[in-house]
Amino acid sequence: xxxxxxxxxxxIALLGAAAASAAARRPHRDGRPPRDLHLVGDHWTxxxxxxxxxETYVIVRGDTLWDLAKRFYGNPYLWxxxxxxxxxxxxxxxxxxxxxxxxxxxxxxVQNLAQAGGGASGxxxxxxxxxxxxxxxQVPGVESAVKAAAPPLPLGSESDIYCSxxxxxxxxxxxxxxxxxxxxxxVPKIHFNEGPLNQITGPAVxxxxxxxxxxxxxxxxSMQGLTPGLQFNVIxxxxxxxxxxxxxxxxxxYPYNGRVRVLSVQETTAxxxxxxxxxxxxxxxxxxxxxxxxxPLGRTNAMRPVNLPVSAEKLRDxxxxxxxxxxxxxxxxxxxxxxxxxxxxxxPGDIFTIYRPSDRxxxxxxxxxxxxxxxxKRSALVKITQSRFPVFIGDRLDPK
Numbered sequence: 212x213x214x215x216x217x218x219x220x221x222x223i224a225l226l227g228a229a230a231a232s233a234a235a236r237r238p239h240r241d242g243r244p245p246r247d248l249h250l251v252g253d254h255w256t257x258x259x260x261x262x263x264x265x266e267t268y269v270i271v272r273g274d275t276l277w278d279l280a281k282r283f284y285g286n287p288y289l290w291x292x293x294x295x296x297x298x299x300x301x302x303x304x305x306x307x308x309x310x311x312x313x314x315x316x317x318x319x320x321v322q323n324l325a326q327a328g329g330g331a332s333g334x335x336x337x338x339x340x341x342x343x344x345x346x347x348x349q350v351p352g353v354e355s356a357v358k359a360a361a362p363p364l365p366l367g368s369e370s371d372i373y374c375s376x377x378x379x380x381x382x383x384x385x386x387x388x389x390x391x392x393x394x395x396x397x398v399p400k401i402h403f404n405e406g407p408l409n410q411i412t413g414p415a416v417x418x419x420x421x422x423x424x425x426x427x428x429x430x431x432x433s434m435q436g437l438t439p440g441l442q443f444n445v446i447x448x449x450x451x452x453x454x455x456x457x458x459x460x461x462x463x464x465y466p467y468n469g470r471v472r473v474l475s476v477q478e479t480t481a482x483x484x485x486x487x488x489x490x491x492x493x494x495x496x497x498x499x500x501x502x503x504x505x506x507p508l509g510r511t512n513a514m515r516p517v518n519l520p521v522s523a524e525k526l527r528d529x530x531x532x533x534x535x536x537x538x539x540x541x542x543x544x545x546x547x548x549x550x551x552x553x554x555x556x557x558x559p560g561d562i563f564t565i566y567r568p569s570d571r572x573x574x575x576x577x578x579x580x581x582x583x584x585x586x587x588k589r590s591a592l593v594k595i596t597q598s599r600f601p602v603f604i605g606d607r608l609d610p611k
Contacts (some may be wrong), residue, residue, distance in 0.1 A: 244305045252580065254309025258299050266315030273306045283314050288559060291363040291508035344466075363508035366560065366582040367594045371546050372504050373444075374489035376466040378452050378534060378548050378590040383465060385446060385497035386435070390480070391428040392494065394418040420491035427471060429481040437476045443483075443498035445469045447490065452534045454550065455605035461550065462589065464534055468492050470501060504585055507559035514597055515564045517577045521609045526566055526575055530608040533590060541602040543579070545595045549608060552589045559583050563593070563608035578602050579610065 232580075245257035269281070274295055281287040294303045296313045306312075360400060397417040421427065431437050449463040470487040515521075533550040535541055551557045565578040579598035583591050595602060 229230065239288070241386065245302070246546060252309070254307065256307035256310050257305065258310065260299050260310045263311040265313055267311045268308050270308050270310045270312055274306060274308075276303055276306065279312065279314075280323050286505065288505040288507060291560065295363055339556070342493050342522050343411055352594055363504045366509045366596065367506055367546070367584045369506060370489070371594055372506065372585050372592065373470065373487065374467055375585075375592055376446075376464055376536065377585070377587050377592065378462045378464050379587055381451075381460070381463045383447075383449075383463065385434060385499055386500040387429050387431045387437070387443065388497050389421075389445070389492070389494055389498070390430045390472070392418070392421055393426040393428075394421075395533050402575075419493065421485060422488040422492065423469070423485050425485045425492075426474075427483050427492075429471070429473070429483050432479045432481050433476045434478050436475055437481045439475055441469050441473045442486070442501040443473075444501050445471055446497040446499050447493075450536075451550075454531075454533065459535065465499075466490070466536060468496060471498060472588050494598050500579070504559075507582070507584060509560050509562065509582060511596075514578060514599075515611060517599075520575045520577055521566060523568055523572075523575055525609065526568055526607040529566075530563065532565070532581075532604055532606050532608070534600065534603060541595060541598070543595050543598045545602075546584070547581070547593055547595065547604075548590050549581070549583075549593055550590060552587045552591050554588050557583055557586055557591050559586060562596075562611040564611050565595070565598070565602055566607045566609060567603075568607065575607070576600070578606060581608065 231554060248255045250256055251260060267282075276290040276526040280293050282542040283293070290303070293312070293314070294300060300306060300310075394417040394539045418425070429437070447466040447467045447468040449465050452461045452464050453459065454461040468488070468490040469485055469492050471483040472486045474482045474484055476482075482516050530549050530551040532541070533548045535545065535547040538547075541547060549557075549563070561583040563581050563583075565581060567578055568575050578600050579602060580596050581593040583593050585592040
């Protein structure tokens with residue numbers, strides 16, 4: 212009897228140790244920190260940090276990789292590079308005071324992005340003062356084992372961000388516009404005063420659809436704060452965005468048709484060059500200060516299993532795919548917008564699983580995944596990174 216009891220106790224102990232080991236490997240999907248802390252030197256941590264080597268920083272209470280990337284490299288979006296250099300951290304949302312952090316990595320300074328751009332991707336210019344996005348929320352990440360093995364890769368491309376646009380309030384105001392181009396005066400004014408064409412009068416232009424390399428004239432000059440070298444996104448005609456669930460006006464979509472760089476300024480006018488064209492640019496298009504945004508990085512891994520979907524109740528108030536420009540049936544590599552932004556702690560690099568609620572009480576259908584590329588206050592630009600079936604406006608999202 213004693214031997215049998217001892218065997219039971221030993222079995223329970225072994226099962227407990229195995230469960231603790233498994234817990235250490237599982238991602239913490241409930242947003243809580245790991246519980247399997249252990250003493251390393253003079254502090255407690257969930258990880259197994261290596262001895263300090265090279266340029267290191269000792270983590271203190273209140274630190275986040277987001278804030279540390281901003282401190283050391285001047286750009287919080289570079290936190291994945293900092294994480295990649297410290298792969299002993301299995302979940303980037305939880306770092307521990309006393310752990311060493313290797314900081315000696317080479318990154319391109321943000322100001323280098325302000326050089327003159329060209330080509331499809333262009334090169335970012337001077338920031339225009341948009342509000343800083345919120346730091347990454349304390350939400351679960353991908354599987355720890357996958358994180359440790361796979362290097363982070365770009366979740367999209369520069370053209371995904373700079374040739375898309377954004378969703379904002381209908382009352383958005385723009386300080387400058389394209390007032391003319393060098394083609395306006397290449398053809399003399401034509402006047403027909405006789406015959407069947409006597410109704411046709413006015414100027415003729417050599418080119419209507421403007422593109423990269425064309426010279427344009429801008430409203431505003433030195434008196435309005437313009438200086439040579441500034442860059443602006445060219446905003447095309449806005450499109451109303453109706454929320455697919457509430458059927459109420461959510462905002463306006465402002466498309467990015469390209470980018471203009473200021474070449475020279477006069478008191479009330481300026482001369483610029485179109486350095487990037489994503490779509491046809493026309494006279495009257497508005498200008499918005501260009502904001503350089505690094506393409507977020509992430510580690511790829513398998514989608515959420517189709518046999519373990521989220522509950523239907525959780526999707527009732529979940530984020531939704533809000534808008535897609537000129538596309539109805541969506542799939543992998545399409546860029547779309549969702550109805551959550553920085554006011555809901557959405558940040559570039561976040562991953563969401565796409566679901567569609569099922570009829571007759573069946574479990575929700577797993578459709579694919581999206582990755583957040585850029586964030587506004589009430590919306591975010593995302594890219595469909597994986598899709599099993601066609602995706603549509605109104606499909607629901609759940610943080611991965």
